[in-house]
Amino acid sequence: MDEPLAITLFSGTDDKLQAAAVLTAGAAAVGRPVHIFLQYWGLEAFRKESVTPHDLVLAPEAGEAGLRAVMELAAAGQSSWRETLEQAKAIGQVDIQACSLSMDLLHLTESDLDPLVDGVEGVTAFWLAASEGQVVFI
């Protein structure tokens, strides 16, 4: 089962990042190559200073009860989304690329980004990489 999976990661809240990391790790565990394209706030979340431990920020639909539930799971030892992606890279083929337009938008250079990010690419390179498999937008 080696059909590639492409994820356009647009959102920068910790719940959506966690969901993307879980999908990535699951795909990597069954041998599917994963290509992640970081856009807008998804890219912002991979700034070195954003990745460091911080108060969890969730999508608005989470509400206070959702935040409590997510915090309980984190307190019980759930791996962070960054750790989950790191593990996914250890077991499979996971390529994380920053969208060059979003790099301009956020005034970022590659040295501003967490080392989990493998490089910067444009949308054409992304679609070429995604052409053989499914695309998931988060």
Added chain:
Amino acid sequence: MTVQIAQRLDARNLSCPMPIVKTAIAIKALVSGELLEVLATDKGSVKDFAAWSRTTGNELVESTSEGPVFRFLLRKK
């Protein structure tokens, strides 16, 4: 017949997808034919281990449970 387990992995209290991720890492250290025993409490793990076994070709020799703990015995491909 005694079953020789080459490696044991305690993945209890880990949430999805960590039991499978840690299993994928642990099985790399074994040689073909060796057995890995995994304990997990994640409720999705019964279906996950069956699916992982089918897609990777590592045989799921046993899938049992005792209370909240699931036990999987895998033979490396």
